[in-house]
Amino acid sequence: MNKSKRRAFLLRALTASSVLLLSGCERLSRSEWFPRVLDSAEKLTQATQRLITPRKAMAQEFTPADLSPQFRSNGTSNPENPQYQALAANNFADYRLQVGGLVARPMSFSLAELRGLPSRTQITRHDCVEGWSAIGKWKGTPLSIVLDQVQPKPEARYVVFYCADPMDAQGTHYYESIDMDDAHHPQTILAYELNDQILPIANGAPIRVRIERQLGYKMAKYITGILVVDSFASIGDGKGGYWEDQGYEWYAGI
Template identity: 55%
Template sequence: MRGPLHRRRFLSGLAAASTLPLSGCFDPLVANDSQVRGVLASANDLTYRAQRLLLGSDDLAREFSPTEIRQPMRPNGSTNPQDEPYLALARQDFASYRLSITGAVQRPLSLSLVDLQAMPARSQITRHDCVEGWSCIAEWTGTPLGLVLDRAGVAPSARYVVFLCFDTLANGFAGPIRYYESIDLLDARHPQTILAYGMNGTALPVANGAPLRVRVERQLGYKMAKYVRAIVVTDSLVAYGEGKGGFWEDRGYDWFAGI
């Protein structure tokens, strides 16, 4: 037991080192062209390579017992999207929701919540670690992302999975900027990476990402996109946002965020 515990502490230390200065509001120290930004990017790269070296592709994040769920899952980030396409779905209790899976796949898909719930499910009680320094334990139920990717048939050239979301977090020159995130295919196929539609034995609440959110249990919370409307499988992240791999990554956060 000492080996895995020490590896976990080592990786958590690296993650903390690479993200600690980013846990509040951004300032010029972490601008994308600053020297500090370069040091943090190197630390993030070290975390990524260390986790890949020390942990097997199927090594699990710790799972907890039901008695360790002591408080509701704390909502964070967007908690009540006001985008009209999302509101229209919410008014129908997401009955007409469809998740599209496109990009570098052999068989593009359009799946309803019923379709996803008909697939084999996984429930896991895990700890959500936020870059702001807080954590919560909750039970998540959903469809393993790997099963969805298998149904779509991932192309050999693919490297990443991009999650496109309903919620607008900012406005830019080209219009609304909606949340997005990405992970590599190794994390996408991890046994604990699920498309969650349930939390603590009930349907996923709106405040926590209904109708569908991602759980990537070996990474920090901002990687776990909420209000997912589409998945794109791709060989490059350049075409999404500013090409850094996620909404917060475009604003200075690190892409991997492993713990």
């Protein structure tokens, strides 16, 4: 089975299982045994993924002829956040990406400074857990370059992305995370362009992360800060992401 067919097969399998899970998750989540089943299933998914495909393997890249006519927006399309709206009104001239946590040199980057760092361009397919896909051309700064500048400490295990989009009336903001392997993957970039244009607000301006070997909900939009940590215990519900706190798998590799 080639990489493209294997990727499509894994996506179909995960999408189908997600539909079944979400249809009964409210009732099942109240049981004592079901969370343990979810945890075991996630470990099996991650182990299977690593067995089939090495962590450093590259996601398939495409040609300009393969670009989708439109790259649809998923999730939030324009954050209802006064601070974000003020930044957007000024074309993000005052934007700063804060990077800290378990690092030797905490730093902040303006959008211009991020654009001034070495960049990578890649044409890849976005696979959403809802069942749709789209191919887009992304340009951005490899996350590994930003991490090299801040110098993660030896105990660092994860990179957490904090975002501007509020998710509920209580003001909970979207967040996501990946491990250091995915953080240093060549195709993990902090994207600021889509299809040779400045990244639209609907697609995550000014910065979104692209993690090409994981499902779309891992690719946080409207990123305001990055925190390098050794544990999720004190973040959200301790599961590593907003949707993970609702029952999704933390490891969403495809």
